[in-house]
Amino acid sequence: xxxxxxxxxxxxxxxxxxxxxDVIPDEEILYDVAELFKVFGDSTRIRIMxxxxxxxxxxxxxxxxxxxxxxxxxxxxxVLKQARLVKYRRDGKTVYYSLADSHVKTIFCQxxxxxxx
Numbered sequence: 354x355x356x357x358x359x360x361x362x363x364x365x366x367x368x369x370x371x372x373x374x375d376v377i378p379d380e381e382i383l384y385d386v387a388e389l390f391k392v393f394g395d396s397t398r399i400r401i402m403x404x405x406x407x408x409x410x411x412x413x414x415x416x417x418x419x420x421x422x423x424x425x426x427x428x429x430x431x432v433l434k435q436a437r438l439v440k441y442r443r444d445g446k447t448v449y450y451s452l453a454d455s456h457v458k459t460i461f462c463q464x465x466x467x468x469x470x
Contacts, residue, residue: 392436393464397421398429402452402461405439409451 378386392398400419404410412430416423430450433439440453452458 389436392432392438393460395429395432397425398433401426401429401433402438402457405450405452406458406461409449411447411449415450 397419401415404415404418410418412423412426415421415430416426419426430439430441434441437453438457439450441448441450443449452461
């Protein structure tokens with residue numbers, strides 16, 4: 354069986370290589386993108402993001418909805434906050450969480466659309 358990933362011709366297409374070289378982001382940026390995708394790699398965090406897509410919620414609400422402990426939800430929210438995917442606001446003693454911005458909704462919607470195809 355032939356390896357379809359090997360170029361039989363072995364002719365480097367300089368124009369293409371040069372054009373793509375000019376637009377490749379710095380390694381640090383690509384590392385940060387990979388780290389962001391790692392955050393999306395946990396189904397609990399995805400579930401939290403999904404419920405926050407629907408409504409702003411406090412830890413108690415999320416824990417009840419997802420049938421998890423508040424401690425487990427808090428831990429995952431901390432990860433999501435560090436990745437700048439969620440934000441929070443205080444109202445008295447209650448802290449409400451929501452998705453950080455429209456980019457997060459776009460990423461989430463694009464992923465859902467891709468999976469549902």
